[in-house]
Amino acid sequence: MSPQADSIALTTQPISDSRPIDLRWPRVEEFLKARSLSPNSQKAYRRELQRFLLWTNNPWSEITTRQIVQYKNHLEASLTDNSVNRALSALKSFFGWLWKAYPDSISHNPTQAVALKKIPLPPAMDLSELEVEALWQAVQMPSSTFQRDTGLLAVLAHGLRAGEVAALNVGDYDGVRLTIRKGKDDSSGTVPLSKAARCQLDAYLEWRRQKGERCHKSKPLFLSHSPIKPGVRLGYQGIYYTIKELGEKAGIRNLTPHRLRHTYATKLLLKGMDSLHARTLTRHKSEANFKRYAKRALAAAAERAFYQALGEEPP
CATH class of the missing domain: 1.10.150 (DNA polymerase; domain 1)
Known part of the structure; x- marks a missing residue:
């Protein structure tokens, strides 16, 4: 060239x-x-x-x-x-x-010797147990989107990115787990759902069937309730604003779907799951990015060990 x-x-x-x-x-x-x-x-x-x-x-x-x-x-x-x-x-x-x-056209990689700026990893923005409880109470409030929002929150609470959830079809749910086919940076994979989440998602799909919808495998897993385009795929923006509104009802300022992902990752580590297994479930490509969750989990484990060594109950 x-x-x-x-x-x-x-x-x-x-x-x-x-x-x-x-x-x-x-x-x-x-x-x-x-x-x-x-x-x-x-x-x-x-x-x-x-x-x-x-x-x-x-x-x-x-x-x-x-x-x-x-x-x-x-x-x-x-x-x-x-x-x-x-x-x-x-x-x-x-x-x-x-x-x-094109090795014949470019003799070297000019960016190789240029380092990125060193930026400390931001802390995990996970929700407290009280905030999570308040969020589930908020989604139970009567609304025309109750069934969908409950299923949506159940899925997002398992660490999926909003864009991944928007791309899910009915066929990506096999009754046990979700298959992410379109993930960030090729982070495809499967995510098993808890029993409660499966029940909530099943209830949403059954509600759609009772309303006369034929839930083919190619149908979007979550639908928009917008008066302009009802029944179309619930997109990234729709998911973002749905969670933001739920956060406002729960008294959680500036809640985003990604904070639910932080909460999921931190929760897995706090429960003692091996970091490799937790990272497999969250599908993080970068180990460095995942360390922010491990940092809080290690601090919590060290605090428990401290009180155990003193023979005291944690306050």
Whole structure:
């Protein structure tokens, strides 16, 4: 691939999800097709790689480590550390692929010697037992969506991401477990449900059947009750706002579906489950990200051991 074939005339349009007029862009599309990414992840990669292309006129084959460092400094002037790391991670992933896919066109990976910013892991944002109890009491309040919201909360309480739940079909539930076919970063797998959760989900599906619906395997597991589009798949936004509203009823500010995932992971470890088994159930690819849950569990275990060593009952 010659520099002429790889270079472009950049547009000055703002960063967006639309495809830029750039002869380097086909390599980005090829990279995205080579990866099994969720729509949200693809959107993020496109945004970050377009941001980089708007910063430099150089073809891919002429990008140097020095330029990556300069770009990092450019980002640091206006973005948070987390945002800088997201941008650099996208570049690292892309150049890692490009170096392997086109070794004759790119002599080295210019991002390899550039480190991400060191950011301490945020603490797990799990809910307390009292908050969980209040949430279940809130979902029991009379509403037209009671059956669905109860089943939805039961599933989210097993650590699934909101996007994974939105993608579930009736056929992904076998009466015992859920099969996640579309997960973040290829984190597909199965999640067994507790007896209570199975009963709640079964009750929701039976309620739909009693209303005359034929619950084929290809039907969405959770349906929208929106007056504009009733009966369509309940999407990410619908799940987000449903949980947010339940949180407000329960007196939990800024509740998100992801806090239920934190609660599930922390709960497994607090109950003494091996971290490898717990991580398998949550389908975390990164062990470092999972450590935030283990930290609280270790602290709780150490506190129990402390009182046990003193021969005292915990206060």
